[in-house]
Amino acid sequence: MTTLVIAEHDNTSLKPATLNAVAAAQAIGGDIDILVAGADCGAAAEAAAAVPGIGKVLAADNAAYANQLAENVSLLIADVASAYDNVVAPATTSGKNIMPRVAALMDVAQISDIISVDSPDTFKRPIYAGNVIATVQSSDAKKVITVRTTAFDAVAETGGTAAVEAVDAVHDAGLSSFISEEVAESDRPELTAASVVISGGRGMQNGDNFQLLEGIADKLGAAIGASRAAVDAGFVPNDYQVGQTGKIVAPDLYVAVGISGAIQHLAGMKDSKVIVAINKDEDAPIFQVADYGLVADLFTALPELEAAL
Amino acid sequence: MKALVAVKRVVDYNVKVRAKADGSDVELNNVKMAINPFCEIAVEEAVRLKEAGTVSEVVVVSVGEKSCQEQIRTALALGADRGIHVEVEGRPEPLEVAKLLKGVVDKEQPQLVILGKQSIDGDNNQTGQMLGALAGMGQGTFASEIKVDGDSLQVTREVDGGLQTLKLNLPAIVTTDLRLNEPRYASLPNIMKAKKKPLDVTSPADLGVEMSSHITQLGVAPPPERSAGIKVEDVAQLVDKLKNEAKVIS
Numbered sequence: 001m002t003t004l005v006i007a008e009h010d011n012t013s014l015k016p017a018t019l020n021a022v023a024a025a026q027a028i029g030g031d032i033d034i035l036v037a038g039a040d041c042g043a044a045a046e047a048a049a050a051v052p053g054i055g056k057v058l059a060a061d062n063a064a065y066a067n068q069l070a071e072n073v074s075l076l077i078a079d080v081a082s083a084y085d086n087v088v089a090p091a092t093t094s095g096k097n098i099m100p101r102v103a104a105l106m107d108v109a110q111i112s113d114i115i116s117v118d119s120p121d122t123f124k125r126p127i128y129a130g131n132v133i134a135t136v137q138s139s140d141a142k143k144v145i146t147v148r149t150t151a152f153d154a155v156a157e158t159g160g161t162a163a164v165e166a167v168d169a170v171h172d173a174g175l176s177s178f179i180s181e182e183v184a185e186s187d188r189p190e191l192t193a194a195s196v197v198i199s200g201g202r203g204m205q206n207g208d209n210f211q212l213l214e215g216i217a218d219k220l221g222a223a224i225g226a227s228r229a230a231v232d233a234g235f236v237p238n239d240y241q242v243g244q245t246g247k248i249v250a251p252d253l254y255v256a257v258g259i260s261g262a263i264q265h266l267a268g269m270k271d272s273k274v275i276v277a278i279n280k281d282e283d284a285p286i287f288q289v290a291d292y293g294l295v296a297d298l299f300t301a302l303p304e305l306e307a308a309l
Numbered sequence: 310m311k312a313l314v315a316v317k318r319v320v321d322y323n324v325k326v327r328a329k330a331d332g333s334d335v336e337l338n339n340v341k342m343a344i345n346p347f348c349e350i351a352v353e354e355a356v357r358l359k360e361a362g363t364v365s366e367v368v369v370v371s372v373g374e375k376s377c378q379e380q381i382r383t384a385l386a387l388g389a390d391r392g393i394h395v396e397v398e399g400r401p402e403p404l405e406v407a408k409l410l411k412g413v414v415d416k417e418q419p420q421l422v423i424l425g426k427q428s429i430d431g432d433n434n435q436t437g438q439m440l441g442a443l444a445g446m447g448q449g450t451f452a453s454e455i456k457v458d459g460d461s462l463q464v465t466r467e468v469d470g471g472l473q474t475l476k477l478n479l480p481a482i483v484t485t486d487l488r489l490n491e492p493r494y495a496s497l498p499n500i501m502k503a504k505k506k507p508l509d510v511t512s513p514a515d516l517g518v519e520m521s522s523h524i525t526q527l528g529v530a531p532p533p534e535r536s537a538g539i540k541v542e543d544v545a546q547l548v549d550k551l552k553n554e555a556k557v558i559s
């Protein structure tokens with residue numbers, strides 16, 4: 001059995017999500033190759049070649065694959081995937097964008113967001129905001145799979161010496177073009193990969209008050225997240241949203257501040273190892289999943305917490 | 310130009326769905342059903358484009374059993390012009406839904422097709438992208454802003470790192486994210502009017518699609534429960550617990 005893992009990268013380095021996807025591919029079993037599609041992506045391909053246990057790295061380096069346009073990259077993947085039994089990608093916004101197109105081109109189902117591998121054709125995946133875990137079996141000869149990264153421990157980043165092979169096929173669908181990107185620059189760890197996450201909700205009242213979280217995040221090396229209500233109200237950008245329809249996180253420590261604990265929010269964080277909730281309402285549902293609950297006004301608790309760390 | 314909007318009937322987002330005790334399926338008896346929230350946002354966007362004069366007609370389509378006509382009527386009450394019900398039994402998979410929608414696209418020739426980014430039951434996040442591949446259209450998924458500009462569409466997308474803006478040739482697919490708009494409530498007169506709007510029923514055979522299944526659900530189970538925690542007295546006790554009991558900070 002052979003599996004092609006689709007690398008998530010920024011042309012110069014691999015995103016950590018790739019290492020989780022490789023771990024899922026290992027759980028499926030068989031030989032694993034990695035496809036790096038991008039423009040001037042040689043360094044990312046070299047990084048992929050250093051991942052242990054990889055057969056080879058296929059590097060498709062062409063302007064058509066810059067910015068990961070789904071229309072072009074899906075044609076490439078469907079082409080390359082004809083030689084493989086499985087195609088696996090992390091369930092990031094990029095994987096979610098591209099892979100269903102690949103599945104449709106191959107006329108197979110996609111199995112979204114798997115959290116475990118029961119056998120090479122049987123997987124577990126959350127449905128209904130994670131309130132139910134479904135076990136699903138695929139009857140397709142070739143499988144297209146996206147992986148919930150928090151459910152698979154990342155493989156090592158280095159130690160391997162796979163060969164890098166160039167893929168010359170150029171697929172430009174001519175349907176879409178990139179205009180611009182607004183990427184928040186931050187020194188903080190990536191939300192989905194951080195070992196500590198501190199999130200603010202509507203209780204924070206405004207964007208300026210998120211500074212109360214910043215000082216604590218600095219001390220803990222934490223990433224900052226938010227509830228949908230905080231994003232909708234414009235306190236923080238969309239990429240902070242944790243939840244069913246935002247990012248899924250499972251850090252060692254998750255601190256929820258001024259967040260009530262709606263099921264859609266819990267869906268994104270309830271697999272965290274330790275959960276702390278700070279909320280002034282002692283009946284807030286967030287306390288039902290918190291290991292440590294502090295009933296307090298966040299405006300007094302946060303400065304105290306920062307001082308105590 | 311014509312806009313086609315796909316809407317799905319799902320369990321209302323306030324319902325906490327549970328697995329049946331025998332693990333065969335989820336308990337769906339007597340639960341409240343509603344239009345998928347992302348589909349509601351899709352309808353709203355199409356109706357706003359019509360109000361702005363960009364779109365001339367808004368057609369809504371739903372794939373499912375007869376009961377999904379309720380959700381088509383909801384969309385009509387929000388301002389869509391006519392409905393198409395593709396009647397199928399059971400729960401078609403995203404690829405089959407995408408094939409049926411492709412059949413509708415071929416007949417209706419819309420310039421813009423708007424879907425939700427995911428449905429809150431299956432949480433698959435696939436159908437729009439699959440339709441894009443089958444119909445040979447570009448896609449702007451997870452959209453937080455769209456602008457029609459002549460024969461192209463500018464879409465701002467919510468991605469992991471922030472926001473990305475793309476230009477797509479029309480016809481194109483859009484899937485909605487939460488921040489695209491805030492849907493209106495249907496007024497009573499509009500709900501009454503919606504009852505008289507045209508609603509056509511069609512079938513997979515009419516659309517030339519042979520239904521098949523690729524995935525079997527073997528069973529469902531509740532997720533692992535978290536054991537109940539404790540309430541701490543104050544910040545000092547919290548920090549002590551995190552350091553010495555949970556050992557997650559040093």
Ligand SMILES: Cc1cc2nc3c(=O)[nH]c(=O)nc-3n(C[C@H](O)[C@H](O)[C@H](O)COP(=O)(O)OP(=O)(O)OC[C@H]3O[C@@H](n4cnc5c(N)ncnc54)[C@H](O)[C@@H]3O)c2cc1C
Nearest residue numbers: 201202203227228229243244245246258259260265280298
């Ligand atoms: C289709 C759909 C998708 C969704 N997806 C997501 C998602 O991905 N992520 C998500 O988070 N939500 C999502 N939601 C929204 C979700 O249902 C809730 O509305 C949202 O999570 C509420 O955010 P909140 O807890 O910040 O706000 P609220 O529910 O308003 O809670 C605010 C909390 O702050 C507390 N508080 C207020 N002031 C203070 C103070 N001074 N000190 C201490 N505590 C204080 C209050 O007691 C309250 O518990 C989704 C909803 C829908 C319909």
Ligand SMILES: Cc1cc2nc3c(=O)[nH]c(=O)nc-3n(C[C@H](O)[C@H](O)[C@H](O)COP(=O)(O)OP(=O)(O)OC[C@H]3O[C@@H](n4cnc5c(N)ncnc54)[C@H](O)[C@@H]3O)c2cc1C
Nearest residue numbers: 315372400401402403424425427428431433434435436526
């Ligand atoms: C409890 C449960 C059990 C299931 N069991 C099975 C099973 O045994 N076998 C099986 O094959 N599948 C099963 N499914 C899959 C289910 O049918 C899929 O959820 C469905 O096909 C589409 O996936 P989705 O809605 O998650 O798609 P998504 O890709 O998340 O939907 C995105 C968007 O596509 C559009 N869309 C999706 N479906 C429709 C529709 N019907 N009509 C119009 N527009 C639509 C909407 O605009 C929607 O917002 C099960 C699902 C659930 C929740």
